[in-house]
Amino acid sequence: MDEQVRHETVFDTGAEHLGRVYAEALLAAAQKSGAADAIVDQFESLVSDVLDQHPTLAAAFASPRVDPEEKQRILDRLFASQVHPTLLHFLKIVARRERLGYLKQIAASAVAIRDERAGRLVAEVRSAVPLSEELRQAVRARLAETMGQEIVLRETVDPQLIGGLVVRIGDTVFDSSVSNRLSRMARKTRQTFARQMLENADRFAVGTAG
Template sequence: MTQSVKHDTVLDTGAEQLGKTYARALIGAAKNQGDGVADTIVNQLAMVVDDYLAQSPQLRAAFQSPQVSQAEKIRVLDRVFGDELHPTLLKFLKVMVSRDRLGYVHAVRTAADNIFDDMMGRVVASVRTAVPLDDATRGQIVDRLGSVMNAQIKLNESVDPELIGGMVIRIGDKVFDSSVQNRLSKLAVKARHGFSSKLLDRFSQFTSE
């Protein structure tokens, strides 16, 4: 599968920097609330972006539109999230509204994830597989990578049918590739049969090198 390369623009870079600034402020405020609050808030922010905004173009448009007043955006936040979110996160989103920055909440969500992972000493591994991982396979991959990297592992998973019979794991600049692109036609029929065990066999081979 060919993907186009997206080059950074001034807007992209500005959004990223703004996201980092707001994310640091959010996590700093959460840490002051006590143990476990930062984890809760980062997860809830991900829920707002990945569940609510991803599933509701109307809500996403309302967050981004300069035509919607700040007062109305705050009413929307209270109506939709008032009983769902930690008070610190809800207050933070209202501050973003007051500064006309609510449209950048996606950038804040991404930055908050990265900052919190660094704070917790987590190593993020991006994993592409032919079919979704089951819980047992996911757990074994996390355990094996944790042993190899001597760190807590967080998986970012994606599915790519072209990787039938294999997977690709990226950790920073390091890539573990057990895909079998040159044997797609031969493996297509067997793609789902014994997928997890075969995947883990290959995984064991390249992580032990």
């Protein structure tokens, strides 16, 4: 894997580009191990369930003041018994190259590339409150029927999205935020409103992102 992970050039320093380069290297190694899905899922969980919840640890990984060797020891101490050996080896390479501050971008790219290769479409869902399992399944089924492909949801809670649900696939936006209905729906919960918007398919207005 050392040969597959390359330093970015002076012209390719963007976080998104870096994330994709490292993600491609991880997926190549993960496929050889025969556990690509498990490794990507573990990586995504490591970022969202560990680093996002422990900003001090994330800051230590990103800090140039912490020696790369120390970062590798931390990785061993925290994750050696928790993650696939291929993922741990990859994380140590990233640490040696002092790129642990980009784990979020690398993980996001790994998930996106994995889903793209599997023929799955990623739908970014913003809602005023967390989706119930019932609504989550309904959104996924509706989009799968509309797009003709398996759908993977990436959910974000946006409290400022008053009474609505916004779904984005690439440049296409399905928008159920109807501001002129707020007064009539004021006594209903945001989650109920979002569910009603989904059940009435004609509430979705299809447009392109600006």
